Amino acid sequence: MVGYGPEGDHFVTELTYNYGIGSYQLGNDFLGITVASRQAVSNARKLKWPLSEMGDGVFETKAPGGYKFYLQDCSPPQSDPVLKVTLAVSDLQKSLNYWSNLLGMKIYEKDEKEQRALLGYADNQCKLELQAIPGKVDHATGFGRIAFSCPQKELSDIEDLMKRENQKILTPLVSLDTPGATVQVIILADPDGHEICFGDEAFRELSKVDPEGNKLLDD
Incomplete structure (x- = not known):
């Protein structure tokens, strides 16, 4: 797990x-x-890592x-330099209904012309940007998921809501015994198949910074 x-x-x-x-395959x-x-x-620049200038001080690069x-x-305009994660969607309005009306995200920006929206x-905090693309969203084999920390008491409500709305639940609410804590998670899929994990606050016990982490990784 890496971050700022x-x-x-x-x-x-x-x-x-x-x-x-x-x-x-991406x-x-x-x-x-x-x-x-x-x-x-x-x-x-120092490491001569390939950068493509996009304008306005923005550079595209690849891991x-x-x-x-x-x-x-x-x-960074906020404490976390990671500003947003951008996902492709096939139908912006349908995705906004899912992420905003069902999952409760606030819409910060919406550009009808560019067919994009910013939510959070x-x-x-880091935002989620949805960008409409022509055709179908293809996950190939290199896909991942987005995870959100959520109070344990709200997880069953999320599951009940998704059942009522006939939305896809990939993993029903389950308890996972993990070294250090037992966590509860539910994994969903949005209209384009993007995987979404909601996990309870026990994740905070697992995510504490190990002061020896960098040394262990180097070793």
């Missing part, structure tokens, strides 16, 4: 290595992560697996 701060109040990315798999579902960081741009990142050459649960 503790998982309790920062967006983090989970990197998973699966043994015996040399590469993944689909058109994940459009990128936007990060505001002068340091990131400076690091990329080794091909996943896109957009680096803004500026100081709080002003100072």
